Amino acid sequence: MTINVTRSSLPAFEEYCEEIKELWDSRWLTNNGVKHKAFSAMLKAYLDTPCLTLFANGHLALENILEAMKLPEGGEVITTPFTFASTTHAIVRSGLKPVFCDINDRDYTIDVTQLESLITPETAAILPVHVYGNLCDTDAIASIARRHGLKVIYDAAHAFGVRRGGVSAACFGDASMFSFHATKVFHTVEGGAVCYADSRLEQPLNDIKNFGIHGPEDVLYVGGNAKMNELQAAMGICNLRHIDDEIKKRGEADRRYRERLAGVRGIKLCEPQPGVQPNYAYFPVVFDGYRFARDEVAELLKKHDIAARKYFYPLTNSFACYSGTEGFEPNSTPVAADIAQKMLTLPLFADLSIQTVDRICDIILK
Ligand SMILES: *Cc1c(COP(=O)(O)O)cnc(C)c1O
Numbered sequence: 001m002t003i004n005v006t007r008s009s010l011p012a013f014e015e016y017c018e019e020i021k022e023l024w025d026s027r028w029l030t031n032n033g034v035k036h037k038a039f040s041a042m043l044k045a046y047l048d049t050p051c052l053t054l055f056a057n058g059h060l061a062l063e064n065i066l067e068a069m070k071l072p073e074g075g076e077v078i079t080t081p082f083t084f085a086s087t088t089h090a091i092v093r094s095g096l097k098p099v100f101c102d103i104n105d106r107d108y109t110i111d112v113t114q115l116e117s118l119i120t121p122e123t124a125a126i127l128p129v130h131v132y133g134n135l136c137d138t139d140a141i142a143s144i145a146r147r148h149g150l151k152v153i154y155d156a157a158h159a160f161g162v163r164r165g166g167v168s169a170a171c172f173g174d175a176s177m178f179s180f181h182a183t184k185v186f187h188t189v190e191g192g193a194v195c196y197a198d199s200r201l202e203q204p205l206n207d208i209k210n211f212g213i214h215g216p217e218d219v220l221y222v223g224g225n226a227k228m229n230e231l232q233a234a235m236g237i238c239n240l241r242h243i244d245d246e247i248k249k250r251g252e253a254d255r256r257y258r259e260r261l262a263g264v265r266g267i268k269l270c271e272p273q274p275g276v277q278p279n280y281a282y283f284p285v286v287f288d289g290y291r292f293a294r295d296e297v298a299e300l301l302k303k304h305d306i307a308a309r310k311y312f313y314p315l316t317n318s319f320a321c322y323s324g325t326e327g328f329e330p331n332s333t334p335v336a337a338d339i340a341q342k343m344l345t346l347p348l349f350a351d352l353s354i355q356t357v358d359r360i361c362d363i364i365l366k
Pocket of ligand 1: 057058059060083084086087129155157158178179180181190191192
């Protein structure tokens with residue numbers, strides 16, 4: 001049987017049926033119905049955030065918050081290329097200009113020692129990524145942003161449920177985007193949310209995600225359609241009931257991987273971050289080439305029907321769609337370029353058995 005890099009968790013079939021039953025009576029399927037309202041309230045409490053807006057997916061959540069913040073047209077947004085396509089595309093599709101900062105080689109988040117040197121009069125915002133659920137150096141980023149009067153929007157797609165010193169990942173910066181895609185730790189099949197501190201963003205976000213419609217005869221924005229529907233919200237309500245168990249089970253697989261792979265020459269694991277309560281979203285491994293080349297390991301696992309993922313490869317600043325675009329140059333971010341060649345994320349999901357983890361480790365270590 002093929003072992004995929006991830007496997008979506010689902011509630012019991014009956015639990016979901018029970019949750020969506022009343023929708024068959026009410027026939028209210030989208031546009032801020034009862035499930036949407038209930039899910040939104042549950043999430044606010046779980047993520048400890050004063051303001052939260054739900055979306056059809058994480059990507060549109062990111063595009064919509066960039067629009068709602070009214071950043072200056074063509075402004076520069078400092079970000080990293082070691083991320084999913086969505087982060088960079090959201091900036092470009094919003095009419096803004098990504099400026100790529102390198103990552104650090106400990107947790108693969110933005111290198112805060114280089115961040116300030118990239119700020120120009122055109123800089124409008126900083127958009128760092130909590131890669132693999134590793135939290136960025138949020139204190140350093142906050143003080144740089146404050147000094148220069150910049151907005152900070154986190155791509156927190158990987159960081160659902162992560163806390164540092166008890167503080168939720170939803171509480172850093174001006175806004176944080178979460179993805180509830182089927183492959184994430186917590187999901188609504190497709191879905192996403194933005195959490196933010198300034199309640200004045202709530203009205204524009206609600207309007208922009210619904211064609212800019214503010215009232216029946218009042219259209220205030222050139223909005224699109226990015227609403228979460230009732231069936232998605234119902235899935236979220238069910239999955240949120242089981243999230244602690246989900247994270248705990250992932251943690252058990254994570255622990256086994258570490259027991260087997262820590263300290264092996266040629267293999268570098270992400271160190272747990274001090275004071276951080278993790279969500280075990282991914283199990284990233286750097287193969288430095290001493291004994292194992294990343295691509296060889298990936299091929300070997302594939303022969304055994306085990307799918308590992310080169311996540312993230314290629315870097316977003318080397319995508320074909322950006323070739324020839326000024327500033328898109330993987331050599332400008334050498335650490336990211338190096339790690340992209342060496343990184344492999346191993347299978348990790350709640351019902352991954354310890355036996356399977358052992359089998360994967362046996363194949364790698366042999
Ligand atoms: C999944 C993901 C997104 C996009 O989220 P969707 O819900 O799939 O639209 C954005 N950024 C990162 C880093 C992601 O992993």
